[in-house]
Amino acid sequence: MTDAIEDIEIELLLEAVYQHYHYDFRDYARASxxxxxxxxxxQLGYDSISALQADVLHDRTMLPRLLNFLTVQVSEMFRDPSYFRALREKVIPHLRTYASLKVWVAGCSNGEELYSLSILFREEGLAHMTLFYATDINPQALKAAETGVYSLDQIRLFTENHQKSGGLTSLSDYYTADYGRAVFDKSLRNQVVFSDHSLVTDAVFGEMHLISxxxxxxxxxxxxxxxxxxxFRDSLARRGFLGLGSKESLRFTQHADAFEEFVPSEKIYQRALG
Structure with a gap:
């Protein structure tokens, strides 16, 4: 099969998923x-994308399986510890000035970043006044995030990251070990709203103080x-903060002027005045 035909098949599959299920991947970076x-x-055992498309359209149980491939579910707690240290040392002092806080973890995957922020805010004494919104387009990922269960094999890395991020407690204070799993304390999600939300098609989350x-x-x-x-610009409160990944930037977007670099090395921005 030629690449040209394969590309046509992919276009048709993405259009079919959008038309039938309203999941829009048509403007995702094509090579990835x-x-x-x-x-x-x-992995699903099809000879062609067209054959996969047929089953996705006619068997609703196929969509969640496909979403697990189309949405990237690879993360870790306190990933890039210097980012969380910058939040702790540079952003938290500003957030302390508010009577209440809203934090949006957009694309929360299986919840590792959500729990990282929940722990950080608890350590800094802000958890009781903070409402977290954790969103993703993948229902299975959201369900995993709500359970807060991770393999014990991951805990050593999570613990090292937490320490490097300036953690004030031991990560073990927040989970119990059970049959090869680390089950994180339910209290960490007492102030969390889990919700399906697409950055492609859905609307603004208003008045956030921090979007990660x-x-x-x-x-x-x-x-x-x-x-x-x-x-993100329209969802942030006045002078709210936006955190991006280490390989991401606002520099070439049409909304770059709406933000100021706050901690450039960690890709943390602040919404500009005006």
Whole structure:
């Protein structure tokens, strides 16, 4: 099969998923998306993308399986510890000036970043006054985030990251070990709203003081990046903060002027006045 035909098949599949299920991947970065779709085709046992499309359209149980390939669910707690240290040392002092706080973890995946922020805010004495919104387009990822269960094999790395981020307690204070799993304390999500939300098609979350959306924009094309950043701009409170991934930037988006670099090395921005 030629690449040209394969590309046509991919276009048709993405359009079918959008038309039938209203999940819109049409403006995701194409090279990365193509790799994931070809991997899905192989892992799910199809000879062609067209054959995969037929089952996705006629068997609703196929969509969640496909979403697991189309949405990237790779993360870790306190990933890039210097980012969390910058939040702790540079951003938290500003957030302390508010009577209440709203934090949006956009593209929360399986919840590692959400729990990292929940722990950080608890350590800094802000958890009781903070409402967290954790959103993703993948229902299975949201369900995993709500359970707060991770493999014990991951805990050593999570613990090291937490310490490097300036953690004030021991990570073990927040979970119990059970049959090879680390089950994080339910109290960490007492102030959390889990919700399905698409940066591609859904609307503004209003008056957020901090939005953390890391390693999501790299999978979008330029038009979709512009839409997402515009959504973040309109969702932030006056002088609110936006955190991106280490390989992401606002520099080339059409909304760059709406933000000021706050901690440039950690890709933390502050909404500009005006």
């Amino acid at each position: 998306l193509k790799r994931r779709l070809l991997h899905a085709r192989k 959306c890391r390693n999501v924009l790299i999978y979008f094309n330029r038009d979709l990046q512009n839409r997402a950043v515009g959504l």
